[in-house]
Structure formats: structure tokens, C-alpha cells
Amino acid sequence: MLKTWTVRSTLLAAACSMALCAPVMADTPRKVDIPAGELTSALQRLAEQSGAEFMYSADRLKGVHTNGVQGEYTPEQAVMKLLEGTSLKLLVGESGALLISDKAAPATAYGPQKVSAISMSSGSRLRLSQAADPVGDGRGEASNTTRLEEIVVTATKRKERLRDLAGAASATTGVQLSAIGAQSNADYLGRLPGVVFNEGTSGQSTVTIRGIGTTAGVDQGQGPTGYFINEVPLAEPSYASGIPDIDTFDLDRVEVLRGPQGTLFGSSSLGGAVNYIVKTADPAQFDAATETTVRSIDHSGGDLSYTAKAMFNLPLITDKLAVRVVGSTRYDAGYISNVGTGVEDANDTEVNGVRASIVFSPTETTRLSLLSLYQENQLDDFQAVQSTYGRYHRSTHFPAPSEYNIELHSLRLDQDVSFANLTVLASTHDKDHVLDSDVTASSAVRTFVPNGVLSREDFTTTMQTIEARLSSKDGGLLKWVFGAMYSDTESKVATLSIAPGGAAALAARYNPALLQGDMFNRGYSFRNGYEKALFGEASLTFAQDWTLTLGGRLFDTRYALRLERYGIQAPTGPLFIPEREAMDDGFVPKISLAYRPTSDHTIYALASKGFRFGNPNTVADLPGFDTPSSWESDELWNYELGSHSVLMDGMFQLDASVFYIDWKDIQVRLVRPDNLTYGTNAGTARSRGVELAAAIRPIDPMTLTTNVTYLDSELTQTVTIASPPLLDGTQLPGASEWQISNTLTYNFDTVLSPSVILSHRYLSDAPETLQQPYVRVAGYNQFDVRTNFDLGRLDLGLFVTNLTDRRAVSFGYGISATGSGRNEFITRPRTFGITLNWNFNQ
Numbered sequence: 001m002l003k004t005w006t007v008r009s010t011l012l013a014a015a016c017s018m019a020l021c022a023p024v025m026a027d028t029p030r031k032v033d034i035p036a037g038e039l040t041s042a043l044q045r046l047a048e049q050s051g052a053e054f055m056y057s058a059d060r061l062k063g064v065h066t067n068g069v070q071g072e073y074t075p076e077q078a079v080m081k082l083l084e085g086t087s088l089k090l091l092v093g094e095s096g097a098l099l100i101s102d103k104a105a106p107a108t109a110y111g112p113q114k115v116s117a118i119s120m121s122s123g124s125r126l127r128l129s130q131a132a133d134p135v136g137d138g139r140g141e142a143s144n145t146t147r148l149e150e151i152v153v154t155a156t157k158r159k160e161r162l163r164d165l166a167g168a169a170s171a172t173t174g175v176q177l178s179a180i181g182a183q184s185n186a187d188y189l190g191r192l193p194g195v196v197f198n199e200g201t202s203g204q205s206t207v208t209i210r211g212i213g214t215t216a217g218v219d220q221g222q223g224p225t226g227y228f229i230n231e232v233p234l235a236e237p238s239y240a241s242g243i244p245d246i247d248t249f250d251l252d253r254v255e256v257l258r259g260p261q262g263t264l265f266g267s268s269s270l271g272g273a274v275n276y277i278v279k280t281a282d283p284a285q286f287d288a289a290t291e292t293t294v295r296s297i298d299h300s301g302g303d304l305s306y307t308a309k310a311m312f313n314l315p316l317i318t319d320k321l322a323v324r325v326v327g328s329t330r331y332d333a334g335y336i337s338n339v340g341t342g343v344e345d346a347n348d349t350e351v352n353g354v355r356a357s358i359v360f361s362p363t364e365t366t367r368l369s370l371l372s373l374y375q376e377n378q379l380d381d382f383q384a385v386q387s388t389y390g391r392y393h394r395s396t397h398f399p400a401p402s403e404y405n406i407e408l409h410s411l412r413l414d415q416d417v418s419f420a421n422l423t424v425l426a427s428t429h430d431k432d433h434v435l436d437s438d439v440t441a442s443s444a445v446r447t448f449v450p451n452g453v454l455s456r457e458d459f460t461t462t463m464q465t466i467e468a469r470l471s472s473k474d475g476g477l478l479k480w481v482f483g484a485m486y487s488d489t490e491s492k493v494a495t496l497s498i499a500p501g502g503a504a505a506l507a508a509r510y511n512p513a514l515l516q517g518d519m520f521n522r523g524y525s526f527r528n529g530y531e532k533a534l535f536g537e538a539s540l541t542f543a544q545d546w547t548l549t550l551g552g553r554l555f556d557t558r559y560a561l562r563l564e565r566y567g568i569q570a571p572t573g574p575l576f577i578p579e580r581e582a583m584d585d586g587f588v589p590k591i592s593l594a595y596r597p598t599s600d601h602t603i604y605a606l607a608s609k610g611f612r613f614g615n616p617n618t619v620a621d622l623p624g625f626d627t628p629s630s631w632e633s634d635e636l637w638n639y640e641l642g643s644h645s646v647l648m649d650g651m652f653q654l655d656a657s658v659f660y661i662d663w664k665d666i667q668v669r670l671v672r673p674d675n676l677t678y679g680t681n682a683g684t685a686r687s688r689g690v691e692l693a694a695a696i697r698p699i700d701p702m703t704l705t706t707n708v709t710y711l712d713s714e715l716t717q718t719v720t721i722a723s724p725p726l727l728d729g730t731q732l733p734g735a736s737e738w739q740i741s742n743t744l745t746y747n748f749d750t751v752l753s754p755s756v757i758l759s760h761r762y763l764s765d766a767p768e769t770l771q772q773p774y775v776r777v778a779g780y781n782q783f784d785v786r787t788n789f790d791l792g793r794l795d796l797g798l799f800v801t802n803l804t805d806r807r808a809v810s811f812g813y814g815i816s817a818t819g820s821g822r823n824e825f826i827t828r829p830r831t832f833g834i835t836l837n838w839n840f841n842q
Contacts, residue, residue, distance in 0.1 A: 029072045029073055029074050029077075029319075030049065030050055030072065030073070030074075030075075030284050030319055031049075031071070031072050031283075031284075031319050031361065031364060032046060032049050032050060032069055032070065032071065032072075032073055032078050033049070033070050034046055034049075034066075034068045034069045034070070034078070034082065035068045035473060035474025035475055036065070036066060036067050036068040036473075036474055036475025036476075037065065037066065037068070037474055037475055038064070038065060038066075038599055039064040039065060039066045039082065039083075039086070039088075040064075040599070041161060041599075042066045042068065042069075042082050043079075043082070043100075044150060044152070045152070045159075046069075046075065046078055046079070046082070049284075050075045050078065050284075064086055064088065066082045066083070066084075066085075066086070067082075067084065067085060067475070068082070068474070068475060069081035069082055070364065071364060072319065072364070076090070079100070083100070088100055148646075148650055148651065148652075148653050148695050148697055148703070150162075150163070151171045151173060151253065153165070153169060153171050153253070153255050154231070154255070154275070154277070155167065155169050155255060155257050155275075156264065156481070156537065157231070157264050157423075157469065157471065157481055158471055158474075158479070158481060162644070163600070163602055163644040163645075163646060163653075163655075164594075164596070164602055164644070165602070165604075165644065166547070166549055166592035166593070166594040166602070166604035166606055167257070167258075167259060167592065167604070167606055167608075167640070167642070168193070168194070168257075168258040168259055168640065168642055168655070168657040168659070168691060169255060169256065169257045169258065170192045170193060170195075170255070170256045170258075170693065171253050171254070171255045171256075172188055172192070172253060172254045172256075173252070173253045174248070174250065174251040174252055174253060174279070177248040177251060177254075178248070178291075178795075178837065179745070179755075179757065179786075179788065180743070180757060180759065180784075180786060181293070181786055181797055181799050181801075181833070181835055182248045183247070183248060183293070183307060183330060184245050184247070184248070184330075184351075185197065185205070185207075185245050185246070185254075185274075186199050186205065186245075186827075186828070187248070187801075188248075188254070189207055189254075189256070189274070190741075190761065190763070191707065191741040191743075191759075191761055192256050192693075192707060192741070193258070193655075193691040193692065193693050193707045193708070193709045193739070194209055194210045194258045194272075194689070194691050194709050194711070194739070195207060195208070195209055195256055195258075195272075195739075196208040196209075196216075196734050196735075196736055196739065196763065196766075196778070197810070198216045198217065198734055198810050198811045198825075199810040199811075199825055199826075199827055199828075200217060200218075200383070200384075200810065200811065200825045201379060201382060201383040201384070201402060201825070203242040203243060203244075203245065203377045203402070203404030203433060204217070204218055204240075204242070204243060204402075204404075205243060205245065206218055206223065206225070206243060206734075207225045207274060208224075208225065208271065208733075208734035208735070209224075209225055209256070209258055209259075209271035209272035210258055210259065210271050210272065210659065210661060210687055210689065210711065210713075211271075211661075211687040211689075211711050211713030211732045211734065211735030212224045212225075212270055212271030212272075212636070212661065212663065212687060212713075212732075213225075213271065213732065213733055213734050213735075214666060214667065214668055214669070214732070214733060214769075214770055215733050215734075215768075215769055215770070215811075216733045216734040216766070216768055216769070216777060216810070216811030217811050217813070218239065218240050218243075220239055220615075220669050220677075220679055221238055221239065221612070221613065221614075221615040221631070221667050221679055222235065222236065222237050222238055222239075222240075222267065222268050222612045222613040222615070223235060223240055223243075223268060223612075224268070224270040224271045224612065225268065225269070225270070225271055225272060225273065225274065226261065226265055226266070226267075226268040226269035226272070226273035226274070227243060227244065227268075227273070227274050227276075228265065228273060228274070228275040228276065229244070229246060229275075229276045229278065229371075229373070229408070230275075230276070230277055230278060230280075230371060230410065230412075231275065231425060231467075232371075232408065232410045232425065232427040232429070232465065233265075233266065233268075233427075233463075233465055233487065234408075234429070235267075235268040236431075236461055236463060236489055236491065237267070237489055237529040237531070237557070237559045237613040237615070238491070238527060238529070238559060238613065238615050239493075241404075241431045241432075241433045241459035241460070241461045241491070241493075242377075242404040242406060242431045242433045242459070244375065244406055245351065245375075245377070246276040246278070246375075247309070247328045247330070247351070247353055247375075249291055249309040249311070249326065249328055250278065250279050250289070250309075250311045250326045250355075251276065251277065251278055251279065252277045252278060252279045253277050254274065254275070254276055254277070255273075255274075255275040255277065256272065256273070256274050256275075257269075257272050257273045257274075257275065258271075258272045258657075258691070259271075259272055259606070259608060259610075259638040259640060259659065259661075260272070260588075260608050260609055260610025260611075260636055260638050261273045261608075261610065262553055262555075262588040262590075262608070262609060262610040262611050263535055263537060263551040263552055263553045263588060263589070263590040263608065264481075264535060264537065264551070264553075266485065266487075266531060266533060266535075266553065266555070267531055267555070267557065267611060267612045267613050267633075268612050268613070269610060270610040270611070270612050270634065270636055271610075278326075278355060278357075278371070279324065279357070280324060280357040280359055280369055280371065281313060281322035281323050281324035281357040281358055281359040281369075282313050282315070282322055282324070282359070283315045283316075283317065283318065283319050283320055283321055283322035283359060283361065284315065284318070284319060284322075285313075285315065285841070286312075286313060286314060286315060286840070287311070287312070287313040287839075287840055287841050288310075288311060288312040288313065288839075288840040289310070289311045289312075289837070289838060289839040289840065290308075290309065290310045290311075290837070290838045291307065291308075291309040291310075291835065291836070291837050291838075292306070292307065292308050292309075292835070292836050293306060293307040293833055293834070293835040293836075294306050294833060294834055295332075295831050295832065295833035296831065296832045296833065297332070297333055297335055297828065297829055297830075297831045298335065298805055298829040298830040298831070299335040299345070299392050299829050300333040300334060300335040300345050300829075301333070301344055301345045303333035303334075303345065303348075304333065305330075305331055305332045305333045305831075305833075306330075306331055307328065307329065307330040307331075308328070308329050309326070309327065309328040309329075310326070310327050310328075311324065311325070311326045311327075312324070312325055319361070320360065320361050320362065321358075321359070321360050321361075322358070322359050323356070323357070323358050324356065324357040324358075324359075325354070325355070325356045325357075326354070326355040326356075327353070327354045327355075328351075328352070328353050328354075329350070329351070329352045329353075330349075330350070330351040330352075331348070331349070331350050332348070332349040332350075332351075332828075333345060333348060334346050334347040334348040334349070334380065334381070335347065335392055335828075335829055336381070336383065336384075336385055336392050336393065336394060337390075337392060337393050337394075338381055338393070338394055338395065338396060338399065339389050339390075339393050339394065339395040340394075340395040340396045340397055340398075340438075341381075341396065341397075341398060341399055343381065343399065346380055346381035346399060347379060347380060347381050347382070347383045348379075348380040348381075349377070349378070349379050349380075349383070350376075350377070350378045351375065351376070351377050351378075352375070352376050353373070353374060353375035353376070354373075354374050355371070355372065355373045355374075356370075356371075356372045356373075357369065357370065357371050357372075358370040364416075365415060365416035366413075366414075366415055366416075367413070367414040367415075368411070368412070368413055369411070369412040369413075369414070370409075370410070370411050370412075371408075371409070371410045371412070372408065372409045372410075373406070373407070373408040373409075374405075374406070374407045374408075375405065375406050376403070376404070376405045377402075377403065377404040377405070378401070378402075378403050379401055379402045379403070380399065380401055381399040381400055381401060382394070382396075382399075382400040382401075382402070382436075382437070382823075383825065384812065384813070384823040384824055384825050385823075385824050385826060386822070386823060386824075387822065387824060391807055392807075392826075392829075394823075396438035396440075396452075397438055397440055397451055397452030397454075398438060398451070398452065398454060398500060399436075400435075400436040400437050400438055400454075401436055402433070402434060402435040402436065403432075403433070403434045404431070404432070404433045404434075405430075405431070405432045405433075406429060406430070406431050406432075407429060407430045408427065408428075408429035408430075409427065409428055409429070410425065410426065410427035410428075411425075411426050411427075412424070412425045412426075413425075417470075419473075420470045420471060420472055420473065421470070421471050421472075421473065422468070422469075422470055423467075423468070423469050423470075423471070423483075424466075424467070424468045425465075425466070425467045425468075426464075426465070426466045426467075427464070427465050427466075428462070428463070428464045428465075429462075429463055430460070430461065430462050430463075431459065431460070431461040431463075432458075432459065432460050432461075433457075433458075433459040434456065434457070434458050434459075435456070435457045435459075436454055436455070436456050437454070437455045437456075437457075438452060438453070438454060438455075439453050439454070439455040439497075440452035440453045443497070445499060445502070445506065445520065448505050448509065449499040449501075449502035449505050449506065450501055450502055450505065451499070451500045451501045451502065452499070452500070453497065453498070453499050454497075454498045454499070454500060455495065455496070455497055455498075456494075456495075456496040456498060457493065457494070457495050457496075458493070458494040458495075458496070459491065459492075459493050460491065460492050460493075461489065461490070461491040462489070462490045462491075463487065463488070463489045463490075464487065464488050464489075465485065465486070465487040465488075466485065466486055466487075467483060467484070467485040467486075468483055468484055468485075469481055469482060469483025469484075469535075470482055470483065477540060477541045477542070478538065478539070478540050478541075479538070479539045479541075480536065480537065480538040480539070481536060481537055481538075482534075482535070482536035483534075483535055483536065484533065484534050484535070485531070485532070485533050485535070486530065486531070486532050486533075487530060487531045488528075488529075488530050489527075489528065489529050489530070490527070490528050491525075491526075491527040491528070492524065492525070492526055492527070493524070493525045493527070494522070494523070494524050495521075495522075495523040495524075495525075496519055496521070496522055496523075497519065497520055497521035497522075497567070498518050498519050498520075499518050499520060500518055501518065502518055503515070503517045503518050506518070506520050510568050510571075511571070514566070514567050514568055514570075514571065515567065515568075516567075519567070520567050520568050521565075521566070521567035521568060521569050522565070522566040522567050523563065523564070523565045523566075523569070524563070524564045524565075525561050525562070525563050525564075525618060526561060526562050526563075526564075527559070527560070527561040528559075528560055528561075529557065529558055529559035529560065529613065530557070530558055531555065531556070531557045531613070532555070532556045532557075533553050533554060533555040533556070534553070534554045535551070535552070535553040535554070536551060536552065537549060537550070537551030537552075537590065538550055538551070545595055545596050545597050546593070546594070546595055546596075547593070547594040547595075547596065548591075548592075548593055549590070549591065549592045549593075549594070550589075550590070550591055551589070551590040551591075552587055552588065552589045552590060553587065553588045554585075554586075554587050555584075555585060555586060555587075555588070555611065556584075556585040557583070557584045557585070557613050557614070557633075558581060558582070558583045558584075559581065559582050559613050559614065559615055559616065560579050560580065560581035560582075560616065561579065561580060561581075561616050561618065562576075562577060562578060562579040562580070563575075563576070563577035563618060564576055564577075565577075575620075577620060580616035580617070580629055580630060581616055581630065582613070582614035582615050582616050582630035582631065582632065583614075584611075584613070584614050584632050584633050586611065586633070588608075588609040588610060588611050589607075589608075589609055590606075590607070590608040590609070591606070591607050591608075592604055592605065592606040592607070592608075593605050600645065600646035600647070600650075601643070601644070601645050601646070602643060602644045602645075603642075603643045604640075604641070604642055604643070605640070605641050606638070606639070606640040606641075606642070607637065607638070607639050607640075608637075608638050608640075609635075609636065609637050609638070610634075610636045610638070611633045611634070611635075611636075612633055612634065612667070613633065614630055614631050614632040614633050614667075615630060615631060615679060616629060616630040617629060617630060617631075617678045617679055619672070619676045619677070619678050622672055622673070622674055622676075625672055625673060627672065627678050628678070628679075628680050630679075631667055631679045631680050631681050632665065632681055633665075633667075634663060634664070634665055634666055634667050634681070635663070635664040635665050636661060636662070636663045636664070637661065637662045638659060638660075638661050639659065639660045639661075639662075640657055640658070640659040640660075641657065641658050641659075642655070642656060642657030642658070642659075643655070643656050643657075648696075651696065651697045651698070652694070652695070652696045652697075653693075653694065653695045653696075654692070654693070654694045655691075655692070655693040655694075656690075656691065656692050656693075657690070657691045658688075658689070658690050658691075659687075659688065659689060659691075660686065660687075660688045661686060661687040661688065662684075662686055663684060663685040663686065663687065664684045665681040665682075665684075666681065666682065666683050666684065666685060667679060667680075667681060668680065668681075668682050668683065668719065668722070668726070668770065670682070670719075670721060670722045670723065671722070671723045671771075680721075682719045682721065682722070682726075683715055683716075683717045683718075683719040683726060684715070684716045684717040685713065685714060685715045685716055685717075685732060686713070686714070686716050687711065687712070687713035687732065687735065688711075688712050688713075689709060689710050689711040689712060689713075690708075690709070690710045691707075691708075691709050692706075692707065692708045692709075693705075693706075693707045694706050694707075700747075701746055701747045701748065701749065702744070702745065702746045702747075703744075703745045704742070704743070704744050704745075705741075705742070705743045706740070706741065706742045706743075707739070707740070707741040707742075708738075708739070708740050708741075709738070709739040709740075710737065710738060711735055711736065711737055711738075711739070712737065713731065713732040713735035714729055714730060714731050714732060714735075715727065715728055715729065715730045715732070715770070716728060722771070724771065726770050726771070730767070730770060730773045731766060731767050731773060732766075732767070732770070733766060733767045733768060733769055733770060733811075734766055734811070735766050736763050736764045736765065736766045736778050737764045737766070738762065738763075738764040739762070739763055739764075740760075740761070740762040741759075741760070741761045741762075742759070742760045742761075743757065743758070743759045743760075744757070744758045744759075745757050752789045752790055752791065753789070753790040754787060754788065754789050754790075755787070755788045756785070756786070756787050757784075757785070757786040757787075757788070758783075758784075758785055759783070759784040759785070759786075760781065760782070760783050760784075761781070761782045762780070762781045762782075763778045763779070763780060763808075764778065764779055765777065765778050765779030766778055768811055768812055775812070775822065777809045777810060777811050777812060777824075778808065778809070778810065779808070780806050780808035780827075781804075781806065782801075782802055782803075782804075782806055782808070782827070783802070783803040783804060784799070784800065784801045784802070784803060785799065785800050785803060786798070786799035786800075787799070793838055793839055793840065794836060794837065794838050795835075795836070795837040795838075795839075796834070796835070796836055796837075797834065797835040797836075797837070798833075798834055798835075799831075799832070799833050799834075799835070800830065800831070800832050800833075801828070801830070801831045801833075802827065802828060802829060802830045802831060803830065804830070805829055805830035806827070807826055807827075807829070808826060808827045809824045809825065809826055810825050810826065810827060811825055812824040812825060
């Protein structure tokens with residue numbers, strides 16, 4: 001295990017003192033792999049792969065196709081290959097920029113004119129400049145406005161433009177995350193259409209997509225949202241032992257896919273999926289970067305928070321072998337005081353991590369990628385307030401710390417097998433989560449032990465996955481991907497009941513043979529499960545502008561557990577509950593029809609189905625009550641109409657979708673007469689809504705983005721077996737009716753190139769749980785402001801988040817009958833900060 005002090009001291013030193021250099025040759029041949037397709041998209045990919053700059057007229061290139069290029073070429077040679085068979089010419093400007101024209105005009109004619117340009121540095125800063133007619137006859141109207149960024153995603157497990165998807169998705173690039181100063185997923189996920197981020201304790205924050213969920217917290221079974229890192233699944237088949245908070249530093253992008261993603265991404269993606277795409281090693285050139293942030297969080301007693309991050313990318317064999325290493329440490333000062341323990345600002349949080357990537361390309365057709373990640377989250381005291389004791393206070397007999405660690409290793413093979421592309425992805429990851437809770441108020445031994453009662457849950461999970469798939473080459477009318485996957489998960493959960501300093505009091509009342517000092521109850525569950533699947537999608541383009549996609553997944557799941565109980569809960573000796581299992585199999589289909597009249601417009605209709613694991617119940621049978629031994633997968637269908645459009649010569653982007661979700665046999669947790677809970681399938685619900693995402697650049701210095709979601713999600717059947725009954729018409733937890741996010745960016749053309757970013761987010765209220773729909777969470781506005789300065793290789797950022805210091809509840813654990821008030825998880829108070837970024841290749 002990494003030592004916290006070692007990680008922190010190393011990263012602080014690296015962030016403050018790294019100074020490395022290496023030559024970058026623009027004319028060096030590099031490996032490029034550009035599929036056949038539209039020329040503008042091909043130039044985008046070549047810019048990403050080569051780092052070169054290309055200038056062209058978007059109007060002149062509209063509708064032009066290329067046969068692609070694969071192999072080792074200089075950027076100039078690669079462009080010549082792309083232009084083969086077209087009427088376009090390649091010119092080289094005095095600055096070395098590659099100019100694409102439909103006339104053999106002299107290069108010097110382009111000096112004073114505004115041209116379209118694409119450039120991609122190793123820091124993934126994509127620049128698009130636009131002119132109406134830079135290489136034509138000069139009759140077009142000139143434009144002073146740059147085009148908005150075009151993003152390529154892997155939502156269909158193939159690279160394609162976001163605007164070409166027949167489905168609803170959002171992608172936030174690493175450049176965008178850096179611009180707004182995002183540190184964790186709480187800083188950006190909740191700003192996306194249809195997404196509610198339920199900020200909780202470290203490693204336990206959840207995401208609700210399109211209102212699909214029965215709680216705003218962690219589900220007892222498998223959650224309804226899937227989490228992936230570079231396509232590696234991170235969601236367990238059952239109760240999540242931890243939800244990773246992937247650090248935003250050196251991320252390529254974060255893709256959020258809305259609506260069930262069962263066909264390609266498998267179980268848990270019932271409402272949607274979050275796929276973190278981290279940068280991997282680049283064999284083309286050396287790179288290095290650091291980021292340092294100092295923050296002051298209101299109500300934290302004056303303690304400063306900080307982050308220190310560093311990255312270096314080192315080619316070992318040019319264009320064949322490279323290694324990339326990223327390290328980060330983050331300390332968030334506490335702002336919740338514990339009245340019972342007497343500790344002020346008790347919820348200090350530390351997040352430390354390291355990530356490494358090795359990429360080896362022995363031939364032009366083979367690429368091996370190794371990705372490893374380790375992250376540890378440490379929280380000094382539970383990050384929830386109890387309203388009775390104050391706005392930023394709680395009261396417990398002792399602190400309730402938690403620790404969450406994840407270690408992940410994955411190996412990926414990308415192989416060109418002439419007729420198709422083969423991808424094999426194998427992974428293993430381990431999660432450990434230790435969570436303490438003060439349960440004195442509900443414990444039967446509270447009346448005679450001296451110092452209260454502590455409950456400790458210790459989760460350990462090992463998950464191994466392998467997936468192999470073949471996908472067609474780009475450029476044809478028929479595109480397809482077919483594959484198979486297998487995952488295996490082993491978990492152990494220990495639940496321990498402890499009365500600190502209470503050994504003598506316990507021994508006076510119970511058989512000492514049942515006790516282990518202060519520990520009076522021990523429960524262990526041993527869990528294992530697998531998922532097997534065959535999956536595929538095929539898309540056929542016909543009548544030039546129409547594409548029909550059919551897909552499906554044939555799955556087989558099993559999840560089993562056995563229980564052991566010791567202590568005073570088993571007074572006659574150890575209690576062994578035989579293995580129980582939940583098995584399920586089925587087929588989830590997907591069908592879509594897309595119409596693309598131009599390269600800038602996609603209109604689609606989609607129907608898709610999702611699924612997730614069923615689970616066994618862990619409670620013992622109750623005489624006279626029919627407790628089901630397990631529950632099965634939900635049945636969820638999504639019907640959707642949407643469009644992706646780029647208008648006004650690339651200055652305006654609009655994504656819109658309207659959807660209806662039919663949800664049956666919902667996985668719910670109910671209460672038995674003995675007050676123990678159990679899981680079952682019961683009831684129906686529907687979720688319908690409208691999502692809009694717009695970005696406009698009316699003038700070159702200014703960009704405005706806005707995301708608006710209207711959501712109507714509720715139960716459509718009364719569940720009478722619940723206590724209390726779940727009523728028809730009850731709004732689903734975490735399903736806020738309105739979600740609005742606005743961001744205004746203005747870039748000043750003056751010394752230091754300052755930019756100002758103003759952000760606003762509104763989230764209407766929603767129920768905390770199905771059982772207590774009258775307890776509401778969310779319902780707030782939040783405002784942020786940030787200023788960035790360009791200092792060459794250095795970027796300086798000054799920011800304030802939660803400008804009005806709004807105290808907002810993201811979710812909680814209901815109303816307490818003991819008078820302590822409900823446990824509420826609140827958004828971070830107002831925070832002032834300064835960030836300094838350094839990039840070698842900037």
C-alpha cells in the first residue's frame with residue numbers, strides 16, 4: 001500500500017520543481033491510422049495523431065471524402081495521401097502550416113487572410129479557426145468567429161463524432177475540465193443534461209441518470225448507473241463497496257451515455273453509463289505537466305486545502321514504446337464540526353493516487369496498452385451533518401472515519417486483422433472499504449455500555465473481466481461490432497459491532513465465550529458472481545443519408561452468497577446460513593434509425609433495453625412472513641427521439657432529445673414486521689423528459705453553453721406490501737424536475753490572454769427516498785466564477801465556487817426518531833482558490 005506521506009511529498013516536489021525538455025520534430029514521420037470517411041473528420045484525427053496544423057476552408061471541404069491513410073508518414077505526406085482522388089491541392093505556408101486549397105494559388109496569398117485551422121498539442125488543446133472562403137475566390141463573407149470544438153467519442157466502442165451518435169451522450173474534455181478548475185466528479189457531472197450528482201462521503205457519491213433510481217444514495221443491490229475507466233467496468237454485481245472518483249488531471253475526456261447501455265456495456269447501465277477516458281502513453285513525443293492548487297473552504301477554521309499533481313510521458317522507442325506516469329494528492333479541509341467528540345472541522349479528506357500507462361506498438365498493426373491505477377480515499381469523520389446540532393455540525397460518541405482504496409490493472413490489445421479490428425481487454429481490480437458508524441441510538445446494548453456502540457463494515461472485492469470483440473473497418477456502408485465478455489467477482493463483507501471500553505459490561509450480561517473483548521457481534525458474508533455475454537451491433541447506411549442500427553446482448557448472470565454470524569446474535573453458537581443465489585438470463589435489444597442530411601446534422605429514433613444483476617436476500621427467514629430468497633433484474637425500456645446539429649458555420653451546436661422510459665419489476669427494499677429490510681421486485685414506474693444542450697459562440701471571444709433538462713419521473717403502481725406503502729404518483733428519488741446549467745466564457749485579446757468563466761447551476765428538489773417522499777433534497781442555485789491567465793507554459797487560475805455560500809442537501813438518510821435530526825450530505829461551502837498549471841508542450 002502506498003504511504004500517504006510519501007505520495008504527498010513526492011508530488012509536491014514534482015509539482016514545484018519539474019523542469020524537463022525534449023525536442024519535438026514536426027517533420028518526423030509518425031504512425032498514423034486514419035480511416036476512410038469525411039475529409040474534415042480525417043484532418044481532425046490527423047491533427048490529434050501528429051500534432052501538426054492544417055488550414056482549410058470548411059465550406060470548400062464540405063462533402064469531400066477520403067480513402068484514409070495508415071502507416072508511418074510525415075504530416076505533409078499523410079495529407080497528400082488523404083487528398084488522393086480529390087481535386088484539392090496541398091500548399092505549405094511560410095510558417096510551415098499545411099494549406100489545403102481547391103486552386104493552385106501561391107502560398108504567399110494566404111498571409112493576411114483568415115483561415116480555418118486545426119491544431120492538437122500533446123496537451124490536447126484543440127483549436128479551430130474559421131473563415132468563410134479563405135481558399136476560394138474571395139467572394140464569401142468573412143467570419144471573425146472560431147468554430148466550436150468537435151469531440152470524438154467511443155460510445156459505440158468505435159471512434160465517431162459525438163454529433164453522429166444515434167443516442168444521447170455528453171463528453172467533457174480534459175481541456176474543458178482544466179478550464180473550469182474541476183478536481184473531482186462533483187465539479188462537473190451534475191452540470192450535464194439528465195444527470196444528478198448525489199454528493200456523499202468519499203467513495204460513496206452516486207450518479208442518477210434520467211431519474212432511474214430508488215434512492216439518492218448507494219443501492220443495496222447493483223446500482224442503476226454503470227462506471228467504467230477506458231471501458232473497464234468498475235461496478236460490482238451488488239452493493240457498491242466504493243465508487244471511484246477519478247481525478248480530472250490528465251484525463252482525455254469523460255463520456256456520459258444517457259439511457260440504458262445494456263447492449264455494449266452490460267449490466268448496471270440501466271439509466272446510463274459514465275466512462276472515464278484517461279490519457280495513455282504517447283510514443284511520439286516527450287511531455288510533462290504539473291498542477292498545484294491552494295483553496296480556502298468557508299467554515300473550515302482557516303485551514304487551507306491543496307492539490308499537487310504531476311505527469312510525465314517518456315518515449316522509450318520513438319513511435320513504438322512509451323510510458324506515462326501520473327500522480328496526485330488532494331487534501332480537503334473539514335468544515336463539519338462534531339459536537340460529541342469536541343473536534344471542530346472534523347471531516348478532513350485526503351485523496352492520493354498514482355496512474356501508469358505503457359503503450360507498445362511492435363508493428364504498424366499491433367498496439368498493446370497496459371494501464372494501472374491506485375487510489376486511496378481517507379476521511380477523518382463521517383461527512384454528514386445532523387440538523388439538530390447546527391448547519392455544519394453533528395454529534396457522535398466517537399469519530400466515524402472511512403477509508404476506500406482501489407487498485408486496478410488492465411491490458412488491452414488492438415490488432416488489425418486485415419478485414420477487421422480486433423480488441424481484447426482484460427482487467428483485474430481490488431477494492432477495500434472500511435466504514436465506521438455510530439449506531440448507539442439504535443443498539444440494544446446502549447443502555448449499559450459506557451461509551452456508545454460502533455458498527456464497522458469492511459468490504460473487500462476482487463473483480464476480473466475479459467472482453468474480446470471484432471469491429472469493421474471504417475468507411476463502408478455496413479459497420480459492425482461483435483464480441484463476448486466474462487466477468488467474475490469475489491467479495492467479503494465483515495460487519496462488526498463494538499462497544500469501545502465496554503468489555504466488562506458486556507461480559508456481565510452475556511456468555512464471555514460469545515464475545516471478543518469489546519466486540520459483541522460479528523457477521524460475515526461471502527459473495528461471488530459472474531456475468532457472461534455475447535453482444536453486437538450492426539449499422540447499415542442506405543439511401544445515402546439513412547442508417548439503421550440493430551444490436552443486442554445475450555446475457556447470463558449469477559450471484560450467490562453465504563452468511564456466518566457470531567456473538568450475542570447467535571447465542572447458541574455460530575449461525576451458518578447456507579448459500580443462496582440469484583440467477584438470470586435474457587436478451588436486451590437495441591434498434592435505432594438515424595437520418596444525416598449533412599455532416600452537421602443527425603436526427604435519430606432509438607429504442608433500447610437495460611438490465612442489472614439480481615441479488616439474494618441476506619436476512620434469515622421470518623416465520624409467518626414470505627421473504628423471497630432473491631430478486632431478479634428490472635425490466636426497463638427506453639424510447640427516444642433526438643437530434644445533433646451544428647449551425648451557423650460551426651458557431652452553434654444544439655443537441656436535443658425527448659424520451660420515455662417504462663420501468664417494470666423495480667428492485668426495491670422493503671421492511672418486514674421485525675423491522676429488517678429485504679429486497680424484492682415490485683411496482684412499475686415511468687420517466688419521461690426533454691434534454692437540451694446548446695453551445696453558441698456569437699463573437700470570437702465569447703462562448704455560452706446551456707444545458708436544460710425537464711424530467712417527470714414517478715411510480716405508476718402502488719406497492720401495498722411495503723411499509724409504508726409506496727404510492728402511485730410518488731416522484732422518484734434523485735429525479736429533480738428541472739436541471740439547468742449555464743456557463744459563459746469570455747476571452748480577452750490582451751496581455752496574458754485573460755479569460756473569465758461564469759457558471760450557474762440550478763437543481764429543483766426531489767424526494768430523498770421512496771419510503772419518505774416528503775423529505776426533500778436539492779432545490780438550490782449555485783454560482784461559480786473563475787479567471788484564467790496565459791503565462792506561456794504556465795496557466796494561472798483564480799476562482800470562487802459556491803459564490804453565495806449556499807448550503808444545499810444532496811441526499812441523506814431520513815428523519816431520525818432519536819431527535820438528532822436527519823443525516824444530511826451537503827454541497828461544499830464557498831471556496832476561494834488559486835491554481836497554477838505548467839505544461840512542457842504548451
